[in-house]
């Protein structure tokens with residue numbers, strides 16, 4: 001059964017089945033190149049808390065932790081969380097992983113940062129307002145949303161495509177755009193990604 005066929009199941013079953021069957025083509029075995037460069041280029045940032053929703057096996061969480069941030073990941077698929085914990089065990093920089101539905105839940109305390117990578121494109125497009133509301137709950141006033149968006153036309157996802165304008169129109173009424181740029185990407189996504197650094201007003 002292909003990945004898109006499985007998505008006819010409910011979302012939890014879909015993602016859990018992908019991880020159990022090791023059908024995870026989005027996982028490149030390393031953190032997002034755009035994030036890696038961002039952390040190098042902004043090494044002076046205050047080291048706060050960061051949450052990575054839809055963290056999968058946790059490469060991006062580990063990248064934040066390796067730079068001194070208190071990093072945690074949230075994923076809806078039990079097998080992803082289990083593998084993320086295994087992958088992170090014994091690494092020099094501590095981080096944590098939690099099983100949950102980022103779109104419905106609220107954090108015990110909101111985060112300084114939320115980092116988005118292949119999560120917005122993974123959910124159903126009609127859940128994008130839930131995603132916005134979740135971001136407003138999970139990020140503290142004065143905190144940041146750092147996002148790598150996948151600008152593809154696909155409507156039969158996941159991944160579901162988006163455009164620069166759709167992203168801007170959804171987030172700009174609620175966040176101040178600090179910067180946007182085309183990041184370095186995995187080879188098969190070169191030129192298809194755009195990063196946005198949003199600040200939630202105080």
Ligand SMILES: C[S@@+](CC[C@H](N)C(=O)[O-])C[C@H]1O[C@@H](n2cnc3c(N)ncnc32)[C@H](O)[C@@H]1O
Nearest residue numbers: 015026054055056075076077101102117118122
């Ligand atoms: C395309 S994968 C990307 C995983 C990871 N960001 C990466 O790049 O390797 C999407 C991830 O989002 C998770 N996910 C989907 N819906 C979710 C939700 N509502 N809450 C938390 N995680 C979710 C899936 O289990 C999956 O791990």
